[in-house]
Amino acid sequence: RKEVEQDPGPFNVPEGATVAFNCTYSNSASQSFFWYRQDCRKEPKLLMSVYSSGNEDGRFTAQLNRASQYISLLIRDSKLSDSATYLCVVKDYGGSQGNLIFGKGTKLSVKP
Amino acid sequence: DAMVIQNPRYQVTQFGKPVTLSCSQTLNHNVMYWYQQKSSQAPKLLFHYYDKDFNNEADTPDNFQSRRPNTSFCFLDIRSPGLGDAAMYLCATSSDRGRTEAFFGQGTRLTVV
Numbered sequence: 001r002k003e004v005e006q007d008p009g010p011f012n013v014p015e016g017a018t019v020a021f022n023c024t025y026s027n028s029a030s031q032s033f034f035w036y037r038q039d040c041r042k043e044p045k046l047l048m049s050v051y052s053s054g055n056e057d058g059r060f061t062a063q064l065n066r067a068s069q070y071i072s073l074l075i076r077d078s079k080l081s082d083s084a085t086y087l088c089v090v091k092d093y094g095g096s097q098g099n100l101i102f103g104k105g106t107k108l109s110v111k112p
Numbered sequence: 113d114a115m116v117i118q119n120p121r122y123q124v125t126q127f128g129k130p131v132t133l134s135c136s137q138t139l140n141h142n143v144m145y146w147y148q149q150k151s152s153q154a155p156k157l158l159f160h161y162y163d164k165d166f167n168n169e170a171d172t173p174d175n176f177q178s179r180r181p182n183t184s185f186c187f188l189d190i191r192s193p194g195l196g197d198a199a200m201y202l203c204a205t206s207s208d209r210g211r212t213e214a215f216f217g218q219g220t221r222l223t224v225v
Contacts, residue, residue: 043216
């Protein structure tokens with residue numbers, strides 16, 4: 001069974017801090033990777049896809065290391081509104097017929 | 113406009129009384145998923161459909177069944193809900209063509225009394 005493991009958290013940080021989350025996964029030939037954000041009692045929403053070359057979206061940077069089988073999410077200049085649970089998601093779009101596996105999530109709490 | 117719609121948003125059912133949750137999508141995605149999420153836990157995959165092919169997770173109880181009559185609709189049937197089945201049930205869709213992400217409905221919060 002393929003597994004996705006995340007930092008347990010919770011992370012409690014002050015506003016303006018930089019925080020990083022890591023996630024490890026079981027290897028498979030055909031995969032894509034995502035970070036989702038989930039607010040309390042809401043559905044998960046896509047934060048960003050993770051590309052092999054790494055990608056940035058404003059204060060958020062995602063990186064993929066296939067050799068070490070981990071992905072990371074870096075949040076710079078944390079805002080109060082960043083408080084949420086961040087879920088690492090791995091999708092097998094090849095032979096596993098689109099199986100979508102979530103990590104357990106890392107809770108982030110940004111304090112004033 | 114919502115692309116993945118779950119109904120109802122809130123469902124209260126009696127212990128042991130069958131209940132059906134529904135999910136519809138306008139994305140024409142060929143993969144549809146059902147997740148169970150309990151408080152402070154990650155979503156747990158129950159099963160998914162790849163086109164018409166049903167893929168059940170090994171640890172999904174027999175009490176949970178699913179139907180997908182066409183591309184747009186998928187149903188979750190709980191044959192005899194127990195107190196432990198109270199949770200948020202999330203439907204998601206995705207395409208197997210390329211690296212497309214999954215889109216989630218707003219979920220159905222199930223209460224068992």
